[in-house]
Amino acid sequence: MPISVDQLAALTEAAATVIEETDLATVLQRAVSMAATITGAHYAALGIVGAHGGLIEFVHEGMDPETVEQVGRLPEGHGVLGTVIREARTLVLEHIAQHPDAVGFPEHHPPMDSFLGVPVRVAGQVFGNLYLTEKAGGFTEADARLTEAVAAIAGSAVSNVRLHSRLQQLALVDERERIARDVHDSVIQNLFAIGLTMQGLALRVGPGFEAQINELVDRIDGSIDELRRLIFGLRHHPLADVGASLARMLDDLGRPEAVHLDLRPTVNDLDPDRLDDLVTMIREATANALRHAQATRIEIALDNVDRHLIATVSDNGIGFDPDQLNTARAGSGMGVANLRGRALRLNGQVTIISRPGAGTTVEIVIPT
Numbered sequence: 469m470p471i472s473v474d475q476l477a478a479l480t481e482a483a484a485t486v487i488e489e490t491d492l493a494t495v496l497q498r499a500v501s502m503a504a505t506i507t508g509a510h511y512a513a514l515g516i517v518g519a520h521g522g523l524i525e526f527v528h529e530g531m532d533p534e535t536v537e538q539v540g541r542l543p544e545g546h547g548v549l550g551t552v553i554r555e556a557r558t559l560v561l562e563h564i565a566q567h568p569d570a571v572g573f574p575e576h577h578p579p580m581d582s583f584l585g586v587p588v589r590v591a592g593q594v595f596g597n598l599y600l601t602e603k604a605g606g607f608t609e610a611d612a613r614l615t616e617a618v619a620a621i622a623g624s625a626v627s628n629v630r631l632h633s634r635l636q637q638l639a640l641v642d643e644r645e646r647i648a649r650d651v652h653d654s655v656i657q658n659l660f661a662i663g664l665t666m667q668g669l670a671l672r673v674g675p676g677f678e679a680q681i682n683e684l685v686d687r688i689d690g691s692i693d694e695l696r697r698l699i700f701g702l703r704h705h706p707l708a709d710v711g712a713s714l715a716r717m718l719d720d721l722g723r724p725e726a727v728h729l730d731l732r733p734t735v736n737d738l739d740p741d742r743l744d745d746l747v748t749m750i751r752e753a754t755a756n757a758l759r760h761a762q763a764t765r766i767e768i769a770l771d772n773v774d775r776h777l778i779a780t781v782s783d784n785g786i787g788f789d790p791d792q793l794n795t796a797r798a799g800s801g802m803g804v805a806n807l808r809g810r811a812l813r814l815n816g817q818v819t820i821i822s823r824p825g826a827g828t829t830v831e832i833v834i835p836t
Contacts, residue, residue, distance in 0.1 A: 471610045471613065475506055475610075475614060478502075478505060478506050479502070479506055479617060479618070479621075482498070482502040482505070482506070482618075482621075483502075483621045485498060486498045486499060486502065486621055486622065486625045487621065487624060487628060489625060489628075489629070490628070490632045491629070492626065492629045493527075495622065495625045495626060496514050496516075496527045496622070497527055497529075499514055499598070499618060499619075499621065499622035499625070500512045500513060500514050500527055500528065500529055500598070501529060502618050502621075503598050503600055503614075503615050503618045504529060504530065504600065506614050506615075506618065507584070507600055507603060507607065507611040507615060508603050508604070508611075509530075509584070509600035509601060509602060509603045509607075510530050510601065510602035510603065511528070511529070511530035511531065511578070511580065511600070511601045512529055512530060512598070512599070512600050512601075513526060513527060513528035513529075513543075513598070513599045514526075514527045514528075514588065514596055514597070514598050514599070515543065515545065515549065515596050515597050515599065516595065516596040517545070517553055517594055517595065517596050517597065518765065519758070519764075520763070520764050521545065521550075521553060522545040522553075522764040523542075523543055523544050523545040523549070523553075523596075523764075524728075524765050525596075526542040526543055528542075530602075531578065535576065535578060538575075538576035539574055539575075539576050539577050540574070540576075541574070544764070546571055547569055547570055547571035547572075548561070548564055548567050548569050548570055548583060548585070549585070549597070549599060550569065551567070551569045551585075552585035552587065552597045552599070553594075556587045556594050557587065558584075558585065558586050558587075558612050558615075558616060559583070559585040559586075560583070560584050560607050560612055561582065561583040561584075562581075562582055562606050564580055564581060564582075564583045564601070565581075567583075579602075580601040580602050581601070582601060582602060582603050582606045582607055583599070583600070583601050583607070584598075584599075584600040584601075584603075584611060584612060584615055585598065585599050585600075586598045586612070586615045586616050586619045587619065588619045588622050588623050588626075589619070589620075590623045590626045590627055590630075591627060595623060595626060598615055598618065598622070600615060714747060714768065714770075727766045727767075727768060728766070728767045728768070742814065742834070742836075745810050745814055745834075746777065746779065746832070746834065748810065749779070749807050749810050749818070749832050750768060750779055750781060750832070752806060752807055753781035753807065753830040753832070754766060754768065754781055756830075757781060757783040757785060757828065760785075760788075761785025761786060761787075761827070761828060762786050763783035763784050763785030763786075763827065764784060765784050766781065766782070766783045767780075767781070767782045767783075768780070768781050769782075772836060775835060775836050776816075776833050776834065776835050776836060777833070777834050777835075777836050778831065778832070779831070779832040779833075780829055780830065780831050780832070781832075782827065782828070782829040782830075783827050783828055783829075784827045785827050785828065786824065786825060786827075787822045787823050787824045787825055787826045787827050787828055788822050788823075788824060788828065789822075789823070789824060790820060790821070790822055790823075804818075804820065807830070807832070811832060811833075811834060814835070815834070815835055816833050816834030816835065817832075817833055818830065818831070818832050818833075819831045819833075
């Protein structure tokens with residue numbers, strides 16, 4: 469059956485609402501709804517593929533909340549879903565159960581028979597997959613082409629969200645540079661001029677006032693030094709915002725799709741030196757999880773509690789016996805000595821919680 473005019477119209481209208489969106493969660497949900505509406509599928513989902521080939525996020529619609537709660541754990545990319553991940557191409561099935569990779573459904577899962585899976589690519593790389601099931605009469609070639617179009621739109625929208633985020637970071641850099649120039653060009657120069665004027669007055673007044681004036685000049689000089697340090701921080705640490713610095717860190721690691729970042733609203737700017745140490749410690753813990761944990765999901769969370777910044781890096785990987793850290797070789801290999809050394813320098817501490825098969829959590833606590 470060829471693509472209808474109504475389907476093309478619906479695709480065009482939906483594409484406009486998705487492409488202009490700048491929130492990733494909204495983009496994914498709208499893409500799922502678009503695919504379901506255009507093809508007539510009863511169930512639709514978009515699974516995001518992590519660094520280790522499993523699903524780390526699963527956005528879906530079609531099941532009521534009660535059913536979702538009964539089913540429990542969301543898919544991780546096994547069975548036919550894993551086939552689409554491995555082969556990275558469109559897959560149309562009349563009967564899911566007849567496919568060699570089918571593994572069945574968990575208890576309370578609604579019955580699903582017909583199936584359509586399509587990869588979603590971002591910048592040429594597979595970002596995730598669209599999964600559609602349960603269409604009356606089965607999925608057609610036209611449905612496959614339409615869903616591929618939805619996948620292309622979704623991929624472009626994700627790219628747009630990432631670009632928007634980077635532009636916001638650049639805007640932050642520009643704003644900090646502007647503030648630094650303003651402080652230098654006006655405030656510091658005015659303070660310097662006031663200091664010179666007061667030094668000139670000190671030569672004309674009596675001995676009783678000269679000491680007081682010189683003390684004020686010293687305080688002005690101290691303020692100028694503080695402002696210069698502030699300018700240095702603004703210009704040499706243009707992303708002194710914690711969230712932006714961590715986002716840049718994840719980009720540097722090259723595998724941000726496996727990492728979920730959770731920043732509480734109370735976490736704001738830090739002084740540049742403390743920020744550098746914090747980001748370095750979080751980077752060390754995150755890199756350890758990426759290299760050693762075999763995790764499909766890593767969560768970085770920050771919060772500000774009782775004048776202490778608490779950062780946790782948690783993974784769902786293979787875990788280990790913490791007693792390993794008592795050996796010099798194990799502690800060195802995992803960078804634990806570096807983590808604890810930096811924390812100690814900031815009057816903080818590092819705690820590592822893990823056990824085989826149960827993942828690992830690294831908690832960093834430093835005073836603000």
